[in-house]
Amino acid sequence: MTASVEPAAEQERILLQDDLGLSRWQAEIMDRVLHAQSDERIARELDIAVPMVRTYMSNLLHTFDVSDRVELSAYASLSLWACRNNV
Numbered sequence: 001m002t003a004s005v006e007p008a009a010e011q012e013r014i015l016l017q018d019d020l021g022l023s024r025w026q027a028e029i030m031d032r033v034l035h036a037q038s039d040e041r042i043a044r045e046l047d048i049a050v051p052m053v054r055t056y057m058s059n060l061l062h063t064f065d066v067s068d069r070v071e072l073s074a075y076a077s078l079s080l081w082a083c084r085n086n087v
Contacts, residue, residue: 016076019083020064029056034073 009031016027025046032042039057043050057069066072 012080015080015083019079020076026056026060029053030060030072030076033057033060033069034076036073 012034013024013027013031016022016030017024020027020030022030028046029042032045037045039050039053043053046053057072060072061067064072064075066075
């Protein structure tokens, strides 16, 4: 991975993994979706191919039964909020 990882960002990814049951790669993709990154930027930062990002996105959309990135971001944001606030 080429991007540096800040402690807060790493903690968020760990929450995504634990709270939502995501793999490390799924959490990496989800974290970047939460920060409104494009498929191309995600691929560049994670040093993977754009089609791989799209495969992960498709799987995440299916897993959480949502239809687009906006719904996926909302779901993940609410889950992170609930986890941080012990809800």
